[in-house]
Amino acid sequence: MGARAETTPEDLNSAVVYAYFRVGDDDRAVPGISTDDFKLQIDEITNPDNDYNLVSVDTILKAQDNNSPLPPRSISLTFEGSDSSFIRNAFPLLKDNNIPFTLFISAGLIDQAEKTGDTSILTWNDVRTIAKSNLATIGMTSYAYNHVDDKNAESLAADTNRARERFRTEMKTEPRYFSYPYGETTRDYLNVISKQGFVASFGQQSGAIGKSSPRSILPRYTVVDSFTDLDRFKMTALSLPFPVSDIEPSTTVITTNPPHPGFTVSSEISDTDLKKMKCFASGIDKLDIEKIGARHFEIRFSNAFEDSKGRLNCTLPAAPLDGTDEPRWRWLGFLFAIPDGT
The missing domain is CATH 2.60.40 (Immunoglobulin-like)
Structure with a gap:
C-alpha cells in the first residue's frame, strides 16, 4: 500500500461552491439540471447521516479570514443568470430544508424581460421576495450577460456600473459578490472588477476554495448537463484545494x-x-x-x-x-x- 497522502493548512477551512443555472423546466433549451436530479442532491445534502455542512459564502470566507476550522463537506450553493425556474423549482426546496444560497442576478436580463413580458426570467419583485429570506444572499453579474472576448475596458466598466446602479435602485443595497458571465475573464475585465470593491468574485472553473484562493476569481463546480449526476456531486463535495x-x-x-x-x-x-x-x-x-x-x-x-x-x-x-x-x-x-x- 502506498504512503498516505498528507494534509495541508489549506484543508482546515476549505469548502466547495456549486453553480446551478436552470433547475427543472426540462422542455426549455437552456443548460441546467432536472428537478428530479436536483431533488436527489437536496436529499443527499440534508440527510444527517451524510454529514454535510451547508453554509453561506459569507461563512466560508469569514472562516478562512479568521483561520477558523470548517468541517469536511462544507458546501455552498449558488444560482446563476436570473432564470425564473429558480423561484418555482429551487427556492421552495431551499426554504423547506433551511439551505443558505447565493443568487447572482443580471439586471439587464431582468429589465429586458420586464419590457417584453418574458416569463423565463425573474422579475425584480421576484428577486425582492427571495431576498427577504434570511437564507438568501443576492449577488450580481454583468448587465448584458454577454461574452466578453471583444469588449474593451471602457465598455466593461460601463456595463458593470450600469448593473450596479440598477441593483442599488431596485434592491436598496450594495451587492457584495460578483459572478463573471459564462465564467469568462480578460485582463481588462479582471482589472475593472478589482476596482469595484466586491468581497469576492466567482468564475466557473472547477475546484475547492482555500484561504489562498484568489478572491478575484474563486472556483465553482458547475452543475449542468453531463455534470449533474449524484456520484460526481458526492466526489466533488469532498474535494480539497490544490494550492498553486x-x-x-x-x-x-x-x-x-x-x-x-x-x-x-x-x-x-x-x-x-x-x-x-x-x-x-x-x-x-x-x-x-x-x-x-x-x-x-x-x-x-x-x-x-x-x-x-x-x-x-x-x-x-x-x-x-x-x-x-x-x-x-x-x-x-x-x-x-x-x-x-x-
Missing part, C-alpha cells in the same frame, strides 16, 4: 489554441504527493506534464480544442476522511473561452 501560484494563462479568454497553461505548486504539497498529479482536458487526445524547475509545471496539449469552451483539470489524491476509505482529491481547474478564429 503563477497560474498561466491568468484569464479564461485565450488567444492561442491550444493554450499553454502552467502553475507553481505550493511547498505545502509534498514531493511524494506531487508525483501522483494527473491532468485531464476535454476533447484533448493526449496531455504531457512538463516539470520546469523544482515545482513549476506546464501542460502540453496534443491538439486544439474544437469547441468554444474547454476545460483542464489537474488532481492529486488526498488523505481520506478518518475512519473511511472514500477517495478525496485536490482539484485545480482551468476554464478556457475560445473566441472564433482562435
